[in-house]
Amino acid sequence: MREIVVCGEALVDVVAQASIPAGGGSLPALQPALGGGPFNVAITLGRLGSAVSLCTAVSTDTYGDAIVGALQAAGVGTNLVQRRAEPTSLALATIGADGGAHYSFYVEGTADRQVLAPEPFAQTVAAVCFGTLSMVLEPGASVYESLLRRCHAEGRSVIVDPNIRPAVIDDEDGYRRRFASWMDAVDIVKLSDEDAAWLARGPHGTTPDEWLEAGVSAIITTAGADGIAVRTARSTVSAPARRAEVADTIGAGDSVVGGLLRYLDRTGALSPAAIAALGPEQWRSAAEFAGHVAAITVARPGADPPWASELASDYVDSQQHPYPDLRSTWLKPE
Numbered sequence: 001m002r003e004i005v006v007c008g009e010a011l012v013d014v015v016a017q018a019s020i021p022a023g024g025g026s027l028p029a030l031q032p033a034l035g036g037g038p039f040n041v042a043i044t045l046g047r048l049g050s051a052v053s054l055c056t057a058v059s060t061d062t063y064g065d066a067i068v069g070a071l072q073a074a075g076v077g078t079n080l081v082q083r084r085a086e087p088t089s090l091a092l093a094t095i096g097a098d099g100g101a102h103y104s105f106y107v108e109g110t111a112d113r114q115v116l117a118p119e120p121f122a123q124t125v126a127a128v129c130f131g132t133l134s135m136v137l138e139p140g141a142s143v144y145e146s147l148l149r150r151c152h153a154e155g156r157s158v159i160v161d162p163n164i165r166p167a168v169i170d171d172e173d174g175y176r177r178r179f180a181s182w183m184d185a186v187d188i189v190k191l192s193d194e195d196a197a198w199l200a201r202g203p204h205g206t207t208p209d210e211w212l213e214a215g216v217s218a219i220i221t222t223a224g225a226d227g228i229a230v231r232t233a234r235s236t237v238s239a240p241a242r243r244a245e246v247a248d249t250i251g252a253g254d255s256v257v258g259g260l261l262r263y264l265d266r267t268g269a270l271s272p273a274a275i276a277a278l279g280p281e282q283w284r285s286a287a288e289f290a291g292h293v294a295a296i297t298v299a300r301p302g303a304d305p306p307w308a309s310e311l312a313s314d315y316v317d318s319q320q321h322p323y324p325d326l327r328s329t330w331l332k333p334e
Contacts, residue, residue, distance in 0.1 A: 038134060
């Protein structure tokens with residue numbers, strides 16, 4: 001059995017459902033929800049049926065207990081979750097009129113930053129995913145960076161989603177330089193078009209061309225309503241965004257990562273060699289599937305990705321069967 005490990009933070013999103021009024025007035029109601037990019041990716045994979053674990057440090061506080069419970073309810077393995085006494089990180093998310101989320105973070109002295117290097121992963125672990133705050137905030141960032149290189153050296157696929165949050169990056173040029181240094185150990189980079197523009201700035205900015213030259217096999221770029229593009233050294237393909245009534249965009253990019261990895265898992269393409277060998281039509285199908293997963297997520301408040309049964313009903317009910325190469329195996333047991 002192939003397994004996927006997602007590495008990085010789990011936190012609590014405190015969501016403000018309306019903008020804070022200028023000049024005073026009543027503050028909007030706040031709604032706590034479990035989140036964090038890596039947490040959302042792991043939940044997506046677990047709900048879709050992949051064998052997945054989250055490697056992280058989680059508080060022993062009430063929120064930490066809720067995080068572990070949610071992982072287990074989604075079928076995510078928690079044997080790599082380290083429990084610590086420090087508090088859970090908080091992200092204040094304010095939802096704009098377009099459904100977009102704007103964040104500020106409360107992360108000083110929190111549990112997820114104190115993660116320790118895990119024991120060697122099982123031989124069944126085929127792919128390892130990294131990203132978001134965990135690759136920025138020390139001392140945990142250095143732990144994850146070492147783990148990234150270790151996984152690459154062990155022949156596992158490495159996926160990185162930088163999910164740039166400028167509010168927590170004190171040294172922007174330093175982070176850009178560090179990001180570029182990972183590219184010779186990474187198989188897939190997933191990022192938004194805004195992330196790509198941010199990473200290209202300054203004296204240490206780099207571009208997808210340079211990442212491909214360093215050895216990255218595929219770059220997955222999301223552009224909101226403009227869909228998803230996949231670029232390799234040989235081709236560029238795109239998949240249009242699936243229509244959705246957007247509640248908010250929390251977890252949208254994380255759902256793309258989870259959907260993409262689920263597609264690669266279900267089609268037997270998780271290894272570095274298999275990823276490098278994928279052709280344009282396979283990448284197009286992968287992007288379409290990932291976009292479908294994200295469309296369901298954005299139609300619901302918060303990061304609430306779909307379960308496999310929700311997608312399976314689409315395959316059964318749709319006359320066009322949008323993912324024929326996956327539909328024939330979707331309902332088979334692992």
